[in-house]
């Protein structure tokens with residue numbers, strides 16, 4: 001299982017933060033890793049301190065350019081490459097459904113990439129629209145991100161339906177932004193653990209350092225390698241790598 | 248200006264919380280208010296303690312049923328009606344672009360509603376896809392929601408582009424989940440205030456009570472009427488109502 005999509009129906013749950021930091025952790029463990037941004041917000045490049053994204057994923061999909069010809073190596077992080085996006089990708093939400101076989105157009109771009117990189121991680125937009133569908137279709141497995149929040153917990157079921165439809169196996173659920181400070185968070189966490197027990201992966205705590213790292217344009221393993229959240233991402237990465245091998 | 252869309256490109260910024268609590272505050276001030284959920288997550292009904300949504304917005308759009316024939320009055324909140332959604336609405340993201348004049352299909356459903364209700368508020372999905380576009384198209388004005396978060400601030404520019412394209416006037420930006428605890432939040436708030444000074448509306452503080460009210464299925468003005476966040480929503484509602492009159 002080498003192509004992983006990071007997904008959630010609910011917005012703002014930490015998908016980008018997980019995609020970027022998980023990819024950097026894979027690279028840290030020596031896995032050649034390709035990070036693909038399938039969200040028109042283009043936040044992955046920002047999180048890596050990259051300001052120019054050319055060609056954008058939109059161009060790649062429209063011109064059917066192969067990933068290998070368009071990737072950008074990430075400075076200071078050996079074993080990590082980026083396929084970034086720009087706002088123009090939003091156009092695909094409207095244009096794709098009118099194309100033939102639109103569902104597989106991202107998979108086509110990534111077709112040869114599976115042999116070039118050990119791991120591919122795809123960050124997705126929130127919601128269950130066209131871009132999400134294309135990303136689920138291109139992946140061998142899905143990591144679902146969920147904070148201790150009632151509405152986010154409630155939306156897990158929606159994503160499960162989408163994963164069944166796109167035949168994307170679910171590798172697990174990553175509890176993120178974990179804090180047990182409020183009763184709301186503790187109760188939401190219990191709901192997730194009680195209802196999805198077998199799918200729970202190592203969690204990521206709620207830490208301002210992750211927001212600061214994002215602004216600094218660095219993964220947490222570079223920004224604050226000794227922080228508990230950096231170690232949390234390394235533990236998560238180890239677990240995900242072992243699950244990826246078994247499929 | 249009687250039809251307002253609550254929007255943001257970034258996910259999880261508080262759109263649903265604002266849409267629900269603003270609508271309840273309008274109703275509190277005696278305005279006949281219709282709350283429309285254009286997000287397949289269907290969280291608006293949940294926030295109002297409503298468990299059955301029938302017919303869903305998806306059915307209304309597909310069968311071109313008028314809003315007036317499908318609305319549900321909200322128990323315990325006179326002057327507030329709901330047009331809810333279900334997960335089936337996600338289908339529209341794929342099907343709509345193949346329909347003729349798909350952009351105006353939500354506007355058509357709401358056509359007569361403008362004379363029946365004083366205020367209409369539309370909650371939207373995150374992102375800038377098909378459903379977002381239909382909602383922007385159906386509105387006379389947009390309220391943009393933004394927390395003190397760097398990526399959310401960065402995505403404001405994306406939404407501005409979309410608002411220009413759909414010719415939806417921006418009524419203002421609501422800073423929400425406002426907290427000045429972390430340096431990240433203080434700096435993001437400064438960025439928003441420095442770059443969008445004239446658009447800033449009364450803000451909503453970060454309060455766990457708003458999450459608890461959501462789980463309890465009540466707007467904050469019913470759940471904790473004397474809380475500072477309930478009063479913040481009433482102040483915001485007053486300001487939005489005065490701006491709506493002037494257009």
Ligand SMILES: Nc1ncnc2c1ncn2[C@@H]1O[C@H](COP(=O)(O)OP(=O)(O)OP(=O)(O)O)[C@@H](O)[C@H]1O
Pocket residue numbers: 010011012013014015016017018039124125126176177178204205206207208210211212214256257258259373396397398
């Ligand atoms: N574990 C965490 N602790 C603290 N802050 C976090 C954590 N994870 C993410 N954040 C912050 O929360 C905000 C939202 O996270 P992020 O952008 O990664 O979510 P997302 O699911 O990708 O959002 P979207 O739906 O817009 O794509 C960002 O400011 C991010 O820095």
Ligand SMILES: Nc1ncnc2c1ncn2[C@@H]1O[C@H](COP(=O)(O)OP(=O)(O)OP(=O)(O)O)[C@@H](O)[C@H]1O
Pocket residue numbers: 009010011012126149150151257258259260261262263264265286371372373423424425451452453454455457458459461
């Ligand atoms: N001012 C606030 N203080 C504390 N919690 C808040 C506040 N506003 C929203 N929340 C909580 O934050 C979470 C996200 O809010 P909400 O669902 O309203 O955002 P959204 O923009 O509608 O998300 P989505 O992009 O998924 O539609 C919810 O659990 C909500 O209860």
Ligand SMILES: [Mg+2]
Pocket residue numbers: 015016017039041043124125
């Ligand atoms: Mg993201």
Ligand SMILES: [Mg+2]
Pocket residue numbers: 262263264286288290371372
């Ligand atoms: Mg919402």
